[in-house]
Amino acid sequence: MDPAVTIETLRKDLAEVKSALDQKNFEAVSAEAQQQSNLLNNITLAIAITGRSGAGKSSFVNALRGMKDRGEGAALTGVTETTMVPQEYSHPTFPNFKIWDLPGIGTTKFSAKEYLTKVNFSNYDFFIIVSSGRFTEDDTKLALEIQENNKKFYYVRSKVDIDIDNDRRSKGIDVGDTHEMMQSEKETLETIRKDSYNNLKALGVSSPRVFLISRWDLSKYDFPLLQETFEKEQDEIKRDVLILCLPILTKDSLKKKKAAMESLIWKKAMVSCSVGLIPVPFLSLGFDVGIVVSTMRDICKVFCLDENSLNILANRVGKDVEELKSVIEHTPSTGKITTEFIMDFLKRSPVWGTITAVELVLDFIPLLGALYGGGSSFATTFYMLKNFLENAVKDAEKVQAKAAEPKRRK
Numbered sequence: 001m002d003p004a005v006t007i008e009t010l011r012k013d014l015a016e017v018k019s020a021l022d023q024k025n026f027e028a029v030s031a032e033a034q035q036q037s038n039l040l041n042n043i044t045l046a047i048a049i050t051g052r053s054g055a056g057k058s059s060f061v062n063a064l065r066g067m068k069d070r071g072e073g074a075a076l077t078g079v080t081e082t083t084m085v086p087q088e089y090s091h092p093t094f095p096n097f098k099i100w101d102l103p104g105i106g107t108t109k110f111s112a113k114e115y116l117t118k119v120n121f122s123n124y125d126f127f128i129i130v131s132s133g134r135f136t137e138d139d140t141k142l143a144l145e146i147q148e149n150n151k152k153f154y155y156v157r158s159k160v161d162i163d164i165d166n167d168r169r170s171k172g173i174d175v176g177d178t179h180e181m182m183q184s185e186k187e188t189l190e191t192i193r194k195d196s197y198n199n200l201k202a203l204g205v206s207s208p209r210v211f212l213i214s215r216w217d218l219s220k221y222d223f224p225l226l227q228e229t230f231e232k233e234q235d236e237i238k239r240d241v242l243i244l245c246l247p248i249l250t251k252d253s254l255k256k257k258k259a260a261m262e263s264l265i266w267k268k269a270m271v272s273c274s275v276g277l278i279p280v281p282f283l284s285l286g287f288d289v290g291i292v293v294s295t296m297r298d299i300c301k302v303f304c305l306d307e308n309s310l311n312i313l314a315n316r317v318g319k320d321v322e323e324l325k326s327v328i329e330h331t332p333s334t335g336k337i338t339t340e341f342i343m344d345f346l347k348r349s350p351v352w353g354t355i356t357a358v359e360l361v362l363d364f365i366p367l368l369g370a371l372y373g374g375g376s377s378f379a380t381t382f383y384m385l386k387n388f389l390e391n392a393v394k395d396a397e398k399v400q401a402k403a404a405e406p407k408r409r410k
């Protein structure tokens with residue numbers, strides 16, 4: 001791991017930590033850090049996907065998990081037999097993030113109330129109702145009942161790529177005619193938007209919000225907006241879980257993941273001062289190596305740099321995993337993130353060797369001196385994790401760019 005954090009960036013980061021600490025009293029922040037620092041493993045988030053048979057529910061489940069429809073653990077799609085019981089699918093690397101594939105209400109004989117009881121509605125954080133055509137009265141009754149039970153729901157209109165293509169063909173527009181294609185696409189999307197709005201309004205929904213989506217290109221159309229909307233409407237902790245677990249689709253998702261991870265890092269650094277300390281002889285410091293190791297591994301998973309995520313991404317984009325790995329410069333494979341790796345990094349770190357980062361930390365946030373090790377544990381953990389994160393983001397950008405490159409013809 002090459003050092004990526006300089007004194008200047010450390011100073012800036014500490015100013016941010018300080019402003020977070022200044023807003024509450026130290027004990028409250030400390031307790032909050034304890035509670036939230038392990039959110040990826042402690043907090044469960046469950047999303048329910050419902051909608052008519054064939055609407056694209058299972059495809060959407062796979063899309064949210066960053067997976068292809070074929071492959072180990074993928075939800076079965078395109079089958080004619082609809083399963084009549086909720087199916088649970090965990091996120092491939094963060095098992096507490098669950099997506100439930102529910103049978104559509106129209107495929108059951110239940111009323112909305114009975115349906116919600118049967119599918120254990122209270123287990124879900126929110127619902128997504130998927131339709132590939134008009135939303136039905138059943139879907140709408142369900143949405144109103146969900147609302148009645150104080151849960152959120154989002155309407156998703158899937159398969160817009162098919163509508164766009166159909167309209168283009170019926171207008172006789174050639175695929176080479178980019179300008180005409182774009183115009184036609186705009187018109188199709190506008191028509192679907194209006195039609196969905198009017199249809200839902202007619203069914204009794206007061207201010208319908210519909211998100212237009214294609215499973216084949218989630219970075220286009222309304223998926224980024226949908227993601228942003230449900231992040232906005234969750235509490236702070238669940239929002240961070242969503243941001244960290246949802247697939248990387250745009251540069252913006254990388255940015256958001258980085259910010260969420262940064263806020264997690266200083267909480268981890270505070271916790272690292274209080275438990276299972278081991279001394280670092282050459283620095284006469286103590287910090288929790290276990291926390292540092294597990295957080296670095298989590299960073300790898302969040303930024304799709306661990307073996308499992310890389311394999312899933314390679315499979316999704318039809319590339320060899322070695323090709324994706326070849327652009328990773330700084331981030332080691334998760335198996336190599338060990339106590340030895342961390343000690344070695346600290347020994348080689350020029351920033352750590354030449355300045356007393358502890359003093360810098362205490363200068364900024366004298367309160368941290370009250371922590372175990374007089375702030376040194378905090379400073380060491382914070383510095384190392386921040387460094388690892390900066391490097392991971394650089395690598396993630398390169399891996400995503402490689403994944404997005406057109407495939408070479410053989």
Ligand SMILES: Nc1nc2c(ncn2[C@@H]2O[C@H](COP(=O)(O)OP(=O)(O)OP(=O)(O)O)[C@@H](O)[C@H]2O)c(=O)[nH]1
Nearest residue numbers: 053054055056057058059077078082158159214215
């Ligand atoms: N072109 C296109 N096809 C899609 C999209 N979403 C799903 N499909 C296809 O639509 C078909 C049905 O999708 P599924 O995800 O199996 O639908 P489902 O709602 O789970 O169906 P049931 O489980 O039978 O209720 C599959 O062949 C999918 O590949 C999309 O956004 N665009």
Ligand SMILES: [Mg+2]
Nearest residue numbers: 057058076077
């Ligand atoms: Mg299905």
